[in-house]
Amino acid sequence: MATENQENENVGWFKGFIRKIMNVVISVAKDTKKLGEEDPRRIIHSFKVGLAITLVSLFYYFDFFYAGFGVSAMWAVMTVVVVFEFSVGATLGKGINRAIATLLGGALGVGAHRLASFTGEKVDVIMLGLSVFFIASSVTFIRFFPKLKARYDYALLIFILTFCLISVSGYRNDEVLEMAHRRLSTILIGGSATVFICIFICPIWAGKDLHNLTANNIEKLAIFLQGFGHEYFETTNDKNQENVKASIDGYKTVLNSKGTEEALVNFAKWEPRHGKFRYRHPWDQYLKIGSLTRECAYRIDALNGYLNSEMQTSPEIRTKIQESCTKMSSECSHALKELALGINTMTSSLPADPHILNAKTAAKKLKSSLKTGLWPDTDLVDIIPAATIASMLIEIVSYTVKIADSVHELASLSKFKSRDEASRNEKSKGKVTRTPSIESHSLSINIIE
Amino acid sequence: MATENQENENVGWFKGFIRKIMNVVISVAKDTKKLGEEDPRRIIHSFKVGLAITLVSLFYYFDFFYAGFGVSAMWAVMTVVVVFEFSVGATLGKGINRAIATLLGGALGVGAHRLASFTGEKVDVIMLGLSVFFIASSVTFIRFFPKLKARYDYALLIFILTFCLISVSGYRNDEVLEMAHRRLSTILIGGSATVFICIFICPIWAGKDLHNLTANNIEKLAIFLQGFGHEYFETTNDKNQENVKASIDGYKTVLNSKGTEEALVNFAKWEPRHGKFRYRHPWDQYLKIGSLTRECAYRIDALNGYLNSEMQTSPEIRTKIQESCTKMSSECSHALKELALGINTMTSSLPADPHILNAKTAAKKLKSSLKTGLWPDTDLVDIIPAATIASMLIEIVSYTVKIADSVHELASLSKFKSRDEASRNEKSKGKVTRTPSIESHSLSINIIE
Numbered sequence: 001m002a003t004e005n006q007e008n009e010n011v012g013w014f015k016g017f018i019r020k021i022m023n024v025v026i027s028v029a030k031d032t033k034k035l036g037e038e039d040p041r042r043i044i045h046s047f048k049v050g051l052a053i054t055l056v057s058l059f060y061y062f063d064f065f066y067a068g069f070g071v072s073a074m075w076a077v078m079t080v081v082v083v084f085e086f087s088v089g090a091t092l093g094k095g096i097n098r099a100i101a102t103l104l105g106g107a108l109g110v111g112a113h114r115l116a117s118f119t120g121e122k123v124d125v126i127m128l129g130l131s132v133f134f135i136a137s138s139v140t141f142i143r144f145f146p147k148l149k150a151r152y153d154y155a156l157l158i159f160i161l162t163f164c165l166i167s168v169s170g171y172r173n174d175e176v177l178e179m180a181h182r183r184l185s186t187i188l189i190g191g192s193a194t195v196f197i198c199i200f201i202c203p204i205w206a207g208k209d210l211h212n213l214t215a216n217n218i219e220k221l222a223i224f225l226q227g228f229g230h231e232y233f234e235t236t237n238d239k240n241q242e243n244v245k246a247s248i249d250g251y252k253t254v255l256n257s258k259g260t261e262e263a264l265v266n267f268a269k270w271e272p273r274h275g276k277f278r279y280r281h282p283w284d285q286y287l288k289i290g291s292l293t294r295e296c297a298y299r300i301d302a303l304n305g306y307l308n309s310e311m312q313t314s315p316e317i318r319t320k321i322q323e324s325c326t327k328m329s330s331e332c333s334h335a336l337k338e339l340a341l342g343i344n345t346m347t348s349s350l351p352a353d354p355h356i357l358n359a360k361t362a363a364k365k366l367k368s369s370l371k372t373g374l375w376p377d378t379d380l381v382d383i384i385p386a387a388t389i390a391s392m393l394i395e396i397v398s399y400t401v402k403i404a405d406s407v408h409e410l411a412s413l414s415k416f417k418s419r420d421e422a423s424r425n426e427k428s429k430g431k432v433t434r435t436p437s438i439e440s441h442s443l444s445i446n447i448i449e
Numbered sequence: 450m451a452t453e454n455q456e457n458e459n460v461g462w463f464k465g466f467i468r469k470i471m472n473v474v475i476s477v478a479k480d481t482k483k484l485g486e487e488d489p490r491r492i493i494h495s496f497k498v499g500l501a502i503t504l505v506s507l508f509y510y511f512d513f514f515y516a517g518f519g520v521s522a523m524w525a526v527m528t529v530v531v532v533f534e535f536s537v538g539a540t541l542g543k544g545i546n547r548a549i550a551t552l553l554g555g556a557l558g559v560g561a562h563r564l565a566s567f568t569g570e571k572v573d574v575i576m577l578g579l580s581v582f583f584i585a586s587s588v589t590f591i592r593f594f595p596k597l598k599a600r601y602d603y604a605l606l607i608f609i610l611t612f613c614l615i616s617v618s619g620y621r622n623d624e625v626l627e628m629a630h631r632r633l634s635t636i637l638i639g640g641s642a643t644v645f646i647c648i649f650i651c652p653i654w655a656g657k658d659l660h661n662l663t664a665n666n667i668e669k670l671a672i673f674l675q676g677f678g679h680e681y682f683e684t685t686n687d688k689n690q691e692n693v694k695a696s697i698d699g700y701k702t703v704l705n706s707k708g709t710e711e712a713l714v715n716f717a718k719w720e721p722r723h724g725k726f727r728y729r730h731p732w733d734q735y736l737k738i739g740s741l742t743r744e745c746a747y748r749i750d751a752l753n754g755y756l757n758s759e760m761q762t763s764p765e766i767r768t769k770i771q772e773s774c775t776k777m778s779s780e781c782s783h784a785l786k787e788l789a790l791g792i793n794t795m796t797s798s799l800p801a802d803p804h805i806l807n808a809k810t811a812a813k814k815l816k817s818s819l820k821t822g823l824w825p826d827t828d829l830v831d832i833i834p835a836a837t838i839a840s841m842l843i844e845i846v847s848y849t850v851k852i853a854d855s856v857h858e859l860a861s862l863s864k865f866k867s868r869d870e871a872s873r874n875e876k877s878k879g880k881v882t883r884t885p886s887i888e889s890h891s892l893s894i895n896i897i898e
Contacts, residue, residue, distance in 0.1 A: 035593050042593050050586030057581050057617040071520055074614050081610045132506050137499030144484050144491050161530045165523050168506040259708040302751035306844055387833040388840040395755055
């Protein structure tokens with residue numbers, strides 16, 4: 001009886017264990033599928049990396065037998081593994097950093113090695129040690145300079161590395177030169193293979209991502225403002241309430257987008273001409289637009305938080321401000337959508353301007369309606385929430401104006417075409433102008449005009 | 450005459466050139482001084498890195514002659530250069546990642562190599578190529594999993610690298626095993642030297658930095674709220690207006706602190722017991738406090754932007770709400786300061802609670818003062834800005850309550866002492882309780898209670 005129980009227990013434990021394992025496998029499979037679906041370029045990137053590493057590994061394998069580069073051939077494999085990044089800009093930046101740093105570090109290393117070899121047998125160790133200490137400490141400190149850190153951090157690291165490896169190696173003088181040369185050439189081979197595969201097989205451009213991210217972020221604010229009127233004044237059907245709520249909260253990702261944006265700008269600056277972007281596209285302007293978009297998002301978050309807090313307006317007062325408020329938010333929303341569409345299609349976003357004017361007019365109208373004293377019998381404490389929401393919206397209108405200005409500036413800097421011109425060009429090519437769909441990391445939202 | 454002119458021009462050009470060079474040198478020197486003064490630990494870190502690299506380089510140098518590890522000794526130098534990071538947590542994390550990944554990648558590489566060697570001469574190349582392609586692609590894809598990316602990204606990279614280097618090397622079977630073994634042991638030597646120097650010479654703890662950052666961020670909100678009353682209601686002297694303005698804008702760095710915080714939490718989790726932090730300190734709670742602090746900062750930014758916008762309240766109305774508003778902001782400021790002090794000294798921050806109660810009372814009083822109709826003759830449009838500011842402040846009060854709750858939660862999770870107890874302990878050690886000064890990256894602000 002006891003053994004049977006124990007056996008049953010064992011079987012139960014075993015079944016539970018299998019079930020747990022199965023659950024883990026299933027959840028991992030689901031995550032994998034989700035990651036791939038969110039951005040299929042991840043899968044392509046993985047295959048590209050696999051291809052590059054395999055090709056260069058085989059070079060390393062065959063070289064072993066013909067012994068052209070010897071052990072140094074492994075630097076080529078290392079270079080591919082370390083340099084191959086998701087976007088072309090990041091890969092190019094890292095590759096160029098690595099190549100130049102290896103060249104400079106190697107040259108200085110050979111120099112230090114030769115200088116030390118002129119001195120006596122014990123002095124040379126001290127000299128080498130001191131020079132390594134000095135170079136390593138000072139370059140490590142230089143890595144703290146913010147501007148250098150942003151663009152050349154990897155170069156500084158590789159510079160220290162190459163300098164130490166070359167200068168301290170105990171080879172004879174001519175061997176050291178050869179070693180430095182081999183290291184440089186294998187790194188160049190690995191680096192070029194990486195850059196070639198990265199650019200010519202389904203390239204992923206950081207510049208394009210930055211461009212789409214900027215447009216998407218503006219679009220998200222627009223979606224909030226579009227939904228805001230419906231949600232706050234409850235003029236929508238209940239059945240798609242949930243959907244509206246979810247898309248409304250999309251703006252929250254904008255709040256913390258600074259890091260991503262700065263990284264993308266840094267990468268984009270390394271990229272050559274691609275698509276509609278020329279080599280020196282005004283990437284810094286995107287930072288300006290992004291920072292205004294974020295500030296507007298802070299205000300929207302404050303507004304959203306205020307709506308969800310305990311403060312409630314009485315329905316009568318809500319009705320009184322409803323018209324102006326919905327007008328303001330919907331006009332801002334339209335303007336922001338036009339701006340996002342303008343960025344996406346790289347056409348001038350002048351169609352946003354009338355919407356902005358309308359929003360400003362609505363703001364003025366609201367102010368004057370408050371002045372004429374439409375509210376004689378209402379308690380002040382009831383008005384406050386409505387007044388607060390109204391003033392927050394007015395603030396958001398002023399940020400929309402600022403965003404529009406910075407987008408117009410981008411348009412003139414990068415010579416966006418006017419929409420008529422663009423659509424004429426499209427037609428002359430026999431194509432129909434269509435609503436573009438934004439492709440980017442998990443941000444795929446269709447623009448509905 | 451002409452030659453004289455040209456000579457003068459040449460001299461002028463030369464002088465201008467020298468002047469430019471001097472300007473660059475001076476500005477670099479100033480930047481260097483600023484970087485060092487902002488955080489003297491940067492200088493210490495640079496010297497530590499120099500020391501570690503020199504020691505391990507000399508190991509590499511001497512090994513060359515006694516040929517224990519041969520060329521593999523350079524992996525030790527590489528490890529130091531690549532693994533030595535600013536904080537102990539980052540260094541430990543990278544070191545452990547690198548060691549484990551080398552072990553696993555090496556083992557799998559030796560296995561693949563041996564498996565391939567059983568097959569025919571041409572089949573083995575295809576087998577190795579396929580296995581490299583499969584491993585490289587799949588591990589590259591795994592690097593996209595957010596959780597793995599945060600903690601094990603470096604391990605996954607080194608895993609691919611080691612696997613390729615070992616499996617594809619054209620050595621004979623026994624040599625491959627030796628190579629893998631040499632690579633692992635040199636990396637362990639380099640890694641242990643790095644970790645040893647990093648921990649035992651002036652360690653820089655990510656956990657402590659995170660702790661200070663959290664307290665400082667709360668403190669910055671407090672400083673804004675303290676200055677807000679003075680600035681908005683103009684009760685301060687003009688002469689230190691500038692200073693007040695500068696310290697008020699300090700909260701802006703809080704807005705984009707998410708990335709730094711998440712990185713520090715990741716690093717802190719690798720750190721052993723240090724100072725008052727045990728091994729499994731509740732680091733995740735800092736993320737919660739940080740995110741509430743940021744949300745409060747968004748509201749403060751909205752409030753600050755509103756104050757600087759065109760909306761102006763008439764002086765009479767301002768005087769009417771002045772008392773409640775200054776009360777709310779100063780009580781919130783006191784409460785936040787108590788909370789920051791509590792985190793800093795790791796004592797319970799219960800003294801914040803009465804201030805929070807006061808702030809809540811002031812908010813209620815403001816609401817009721819609005820109700821009793823103190824404002825019979827005023828135009829509604831004049832009241833709106835005041836009402837908006839009042840409601841924004843009420844929102845900020847509610848965020849202060851949330852921050853206080855999360856700080857209390859941290860206190861109970863990590864068993865902060867009560868202040869009496871802490872001061873008794875201090876006294877029994879013969880010390881006097883003193884105001885602690887916060888040391889952190891350029892955030893040095895003294896807590897003035």
